[in-house]
Amino acid sequence: MANLFYTPAEMVGNYISAGEKKAKLPLGRMILLGILAGACIAIGGAASNVTVHAISNVGVARTLAGVVFPVGLIMVVITGAELFTGNNLMIMSRLSGKISTGALCRNLVVVYLSNLIGSLLIVGLVALSGQLDLSAGGLGAYTIKVALGKCNLVPVKALTSGILCNILVCLAILLAGAAKDIVGKIWAIFFPIFAFVTAGFEHCVANMYYIPAGMAAALNKDYVALAEETYGITAEQVASLYSPNVARSLLLVTLGNMVGGMIFIAVTFYVIHKQALEAAAAAKQETRTVRTEASPLPLIRLGIFMADGCEEIEGLTVVDVMRRAGIAIETISINGSHQITSSHNVTFHADVTKDKADFESYDGIVLPGGMPGTLNLGADEVVNQVIQDFAESGKLVAAICAAPSVLGQANVLVGKKATCHPGFEEKLVGAKFQRQPVVVDSNIITSRGMGTAIAFALEIVRYFLGDTAVEKVKKGLVYRGVS
DSSP states (O other): OOOSBOOHHHHHHHHHHHHHHHHTOOHHHHHHHHHHHHHHHHHHHHHHHHHHTTOOOHHHHHHHHHHHTTHHHHHHHHHTOOOHHHHGGGHHHHHTTSSOHHHHHHHHHHHHHHHHHHHHHHHHHHHHHTGGGHHHHHHHHHHHHHHHHHHTOOHHHHHHHHHHHHHHHHHHHHHHHHBSSHHHHHHHHHHHHHHHHHHTOOOHHHHHHHHHHHHHHTTSHHHHHHHHHHHOOOHHHHHGGGSTHHHHHHHHHHHHHHIIIIIIIIIHHHHHHHHHHHHHHHHHHHTTSOOOTTOSSOSOEEEEEEOTTOOHHHHHHHHHHHHHHTOEEEEEEOSSSSEEEOTTSOEEEOSEETTTOOGGGOSEEEEOOOTTHHHHHHTOHHHHHHHHHHHHHTOEEEEETTTHHHHHHTTOOTTOEEOOSTTOGGGSTTOEEOOSSEEEETTEEEEOSGGGHHHHHHHHHHHHHOHHHHHHHHHHHTOOOOO
8 A cells, every 4th residue: 555544534434424423332342341341441530630730830740641531532443342432432423324313323322331341440449549648648639639629610610621622533534544553543633642641621521530549549538638728629619529519510511522523523523524425436336347348458447366275276266267357456475475375275376475465556455364364463553554555545345265354353243234154153243144145235245155156256246347247247148047
């Protein structure tokens, strides 16, 4: 891939596709991913409190907190956890018609409550760990002070600070989506989150840790006494930690976060790039039209990964059928050389090695099955990254036999209909298994095995060139179909 990052329009398009997957998550998985995200953000909050609790200079303290706190969102993005504030961007998927209003609301409500559970779990663990005893109870006193500041926010400040916060958080999520490698994602996240923490803006999920942590600390008389002595906090103020002000403040910050994330970022970016997204969709549809005989060059280019131990008939049948149809296809070796030895000890020469393949030029990628070829594909970082990039950008991703399990591992089958070789069904993570020779769902095509290889290849032809091209190839093959 020549470019190290996606263009702004591609970045928005990728998130729209991601939002569609988020909306289709099974409830149990959505809850667990939400709990994970809440815990990650809480850990970032706990770590930043430890870092700054003994620093009196506000500027220095906020700067150091800004350096530490981003670890929470970095963990959320890299692990694929579900965070309420970032998921505000899903309104782009709604505006594009990819998800319903009900699906959007379901995700936001479930994830919000799950984030709260995850945060409270970390509060409990931190309290039991004795961490608040640091600096002779100074951390406990500081934790009370932070909680009081957040649960007694003036309404206008809570709302506007929430707006400003999620402008930066959602920008961080989008920027991370523009990067194609983990290091790029980390730096893309770091700077916007550093800015929001240093500026002192309010994040509802972070406050799900800060406020309950202060409430837990306030149960310790020694921490309370030290807070009164160090910060001049009164008993009445400590008591306010358990007043309705807490819910009001959290609600206002949440509302501000939604306005900042949905209106200021999601809607704005969608409007800016709507025309480019529609043009890209139209161009994609146009490439599926039947190629005319007058076309001097193939309009479609595919790549097919080849690994030692692949099923040679599944791979080479696809190559044969594509070239009969006029579709350019390159065999790509994931080994250190061009030579491939199949699962049945057939040796052949791949067109290119993975380090020389021009992935940007491909309209789709194909994975043959076979053992241990499928395992070799699944263990390869380039293969997994290409699968994810192609699936997110709407390019074709096709796999046969055991290879759909690699798509499941790459989390591109969530909510999709798919099939595979018998015995690999459980590895189609998040998919709706279909017992059919070939299954097509949007830009994902899967098939069952060597006996369905021709049918599989013909569906790829149909995807790009339509029924007329398929009938022409079938006639040349004297193909009668599979039952």
